[in-house]
Amino acid sequence: MSGFARPLKIALGLAVIAALIIVPMNFNRYGLFILSQWAVMSIAAMGLNLTLGYAGQVSLAQGAFVGIGAYASAIMTTHGWPLPAAIVVAIALSFAVGWVLGYPALRVQHHYLAFVTLAFSTLAFLVFRNESWLTGGIYGISNIPRPHVFGLATNKPLPFYYVCLGSLAIVSVAVWWLIRSPWGRAFMALRENPLRAQSLGIDTRRYTLMAFAIGSALGGVAGALYAPLTQYIDPVPFNLSLSLDLLMMVIVGGAGFYFGPFLGAMIAVLLPEWLRFTEGYYLMLYAVAVMLLLIWSPTGILGILDRYLAERRTKAASALRAVAKSRLETAQ
Amino acid sequence: MSAVLEVTDIKKNFGGISAVDGVSFDVREGEILGLIGPNGCGKSTLFNCILGQLTPSGGEVKLDGKLVTGLRPAELNKLGVSRTFQLLQVFPKLSVRENLILAGQEHQGNMASRLVGRSDAGLTDAANQMIGFFKLDHLADEPAGGLSYGQQKLLDAAMAFMGGPRLVLLDEPAGGVNPSMLADLKERLVAINREKNATFVVIEHNMEFVMSLCSRVMVMAEGKVLAMGRPDEVRKNPAVIEAYLGH
Numbered sequence: 001m002s003g004f005a006r007p008l009k010i011a012l013g014l015a016v017i018a019a020l021i022i023v024p025m026n027f028n029r030y031g032l033f034i035l036s037q038w039a040v041m042s043i044a045a046m047g048l049n050l051t052l053g054y055a056g057q058v059s060l061a062q063g064a065f066v067g068i069g070a071y072a073s074a075i076m077t078t079h080g081w082p083l084p085a086a087i088v089v090a091i092a093l094s095f096a097v098g099w100v101l102g103y104p105a106l107r108v109q110h111h112y113l114a115f116v117t118l119a120f121s122t123l124a125f126l127v128f129r130n131e132s133w134l135t136g137g138i139y140g141i142s143n144i145p146r147p148h149v150f151g152l153a154t155n156k157p158l159p160f161y162y163v164c165l166g167s168l169a170i171v172s173v174a175v176w177w178l179i180r181s182p183w184g185r186a187f188m189a190l191r192e193n194p195l196r197a198q199s200l201g202i203d204t205r206r207y208t209l210m211a212f213a214i215g216s217a218l219g220g221v222a223g224a225l226y227a228p229l230t231q232y233i234d235p236v237p238f239n240l241s242l243s244l245d246l247l248m249m250v251i252v253g254g255a256g257f258y259f260g261p262f263l264g265a266m267i268a269v270l271l272p273e274w275l276r277f278t279e280g281y282y283l284m285l286y287a288v289a290v291m292l293l294l295i296w297s298p299t300g301i302l303g304i305l306d307r308y309l310a311e312r313r314t315k316a317a318s319a320l321r322a323v324a325k326s327r328l329e330t331a332q
Numbered sequence: 333m334s335a336v337l338e339v340t341d342i343k344k345n346f347g348g349i350s351a352v353d354g355v356s357f358d359v360r361e362g363e364i365l366g367l368i369g370p371n372g373c374g375k376s377t378l379f380n381c382i383l384g385q386l387t388p389s390g391g392e393v394k395l396d397g398k399l400v401t402g403l404r405p406a407e408l409n410k411l412g413v414s415r416t417f418q419l420l421q422v423f424p425k426l427s428v429r430e431n432l433i434l435a436g437q438e439h440q441g442n443m444a445s446r447l448v449g450r451s452d453a454g455l456t457d458a459a460n461q462m463i464g465f466f467k468l469d470h471l472a473d474e475p476a477g478g479l480s481y482g483q484q485k486l487l488d489a490a491m492a493f494m495g496g497p498r499l500v501l502l503d504e505p506a507g508g509v510n511p512s513m514l515a516d517l518k519e520r521l522v523a524i525n526r527e528k529n530a531t532f533v534v535i536e537h538n539m540e541f542v543m544s545l546c547s548r549v550m551v552m553a554e555g556k557v558l559a560m561g562r563p564d565e566v567r568k569n570p571a572v573i574e575a576y577l578g579h
Binding site for chain 2: 183195
């Protein structure tokens with residue numbers, strides 16, 4: 001995203017944040033639900049972007065981690081625990097399970113790894129559905145309470161939207177810090193050249209497991225917010241298609257770009273709503289739009305922007321060279 | 333002079349083929365040892381066995397007298413053994429500076445400090461110095477994948493020195509590098525060898541480069557050591573002329 005002047009970037013960022021706070025104030029219940037869903041899915045997609053986009057480890061299990069977080073949150077809050085405690089447990093649980101799921105990645109890569117994670121996704125779904133003593137089985141868990149924040153109830157859609165937005169803000173800052181840190185650089189090294197990484201002292205095993213665990217933990221955070229958002233969960237939303245949706249968000253937005261998941265989640269959550277006027281055709285239009293995008297730019301929407309900025313930089317550099325050359329010639 | 337690296341009777345078999353067949357040698361502190369031999373004679377396999385990328389079928393490797401056979405590449409690197417690769421091995425999407433910071437960061441602090449500490453692990457100055465040293469200044473912010481082959485070779489070499497290694501194994505550093513850049517590279521290597529007291533083992537086919545750079549040369553053929561000695565001795569050795577140098 002280099003190429004924009006820094007003050008312009010900061011102004012743009014502040015404007016977007018202000019808009020996200022102010023504009024939804026007069027949204028109706030449904031609009032707020034959709035926007036809250038965007039915030040929650042952005043968190044989950046950011047986790048997957050870390051595992052897949054930065055560390056290059058394919059995962060088709062992010063939806064399962066959203067499920068793990070959602071069930072942890074639903075079970076605890078319906079038993080009287082506060083939501084923050086439930087979020088901590090959701091993070092710890094999905095971090096631990098994600099760590100274990102990382103072990104296959106030490107042996108297999110790419111589509112083989114996709115199959116391993118896909119099997120895990122199915123396994124998690126079966127646990128949600130069949131272990132009804134814990135999860136309520138196909139009947140799910142209802143009456144999931146929403147939290148009180150500093151003594152304020154968030155039962156109404158707007159306050160809970162702010163809970164989601166605030167969580168997104170915290171996660172965004174944490175992820176931004178992580179990818180700028182040496183850890184983020186080591187994750188990219190796993191993606192770009194694990195053999196070279198090893199020879200530079202980078203413990204590829206530990207970083208691979210960390211990439212899985214942290215990415216999964218963010219899936220858990222998203223799930224822990226999803227449960228009080230819908231206030232009712234059953235196993236269906238956490239099947240394989242959620243994992244595929246999240247994968248699509250990351251790819252469409254631009255894998256390995258910081259802002260990719262925000263954009264991808266926006267498209268996946270909002271575009272179907274905007275295309276609703278086409279009635280029965282909206283899913284088809286959506287599918288065609290995604291296919292066209294990926295043919296045009298396999299690196300997603302931010303890939304297009306990145307290419308454009310790179311071209312502009314190259315042009316500017318060659319213009320500078322041309323000027324320098326003509327000066328040399330006149331000097332001679 | 334004490335031995336930094338002692339290799340004793342290293343063997344590596346792939347199926348029925350023995351790529352390395354009982355190689356023993358030592359590398360003395362501060363020297364530049366050349367390793368030459370025809371293609372397929374086991375030079376790179378020997379490197380990979382020493383560096384833990386391959387597990388040797390037999391024999392042992394000692395670093396400063398301590399047994400290190402079978403350690404993983406990352407662990408060996410932490411002990412001060414570094415390498416460059418025959419084929420280009422940089423991180424193409426990261427900038428030249430980021431490549432160098434990455435190459436040194438695991439030698440700074442621990443896992444926790446690398447997460448909460450400075451994003452450059454305090455290495456920006458060191459990276460910039462290395463960039464200047466290898467004359468890559470104008471490319472510091474360019475993605476490494478956009479550099480020419482020779483420049484990537486230089487970067488690859490520079491990366492090997494970021495962790496302040498004691499022993500560096502260079503696998504064909506001169507391959508595909510143009511003559512003027514090659515002179516630069518040799519000058520840099522000699523300077524690092526003197527200033528930092530780093531010990532090198534260099535695999536190379538460019539005879540002029542090897543003979544002028546190295547204090548000793550080891551010749552391999554068919555997985556075995558054919559000769560070992562000063563460059564001028566090796567050059568006159570009839571067995572070496574027969575197997576490799578030609579008449």
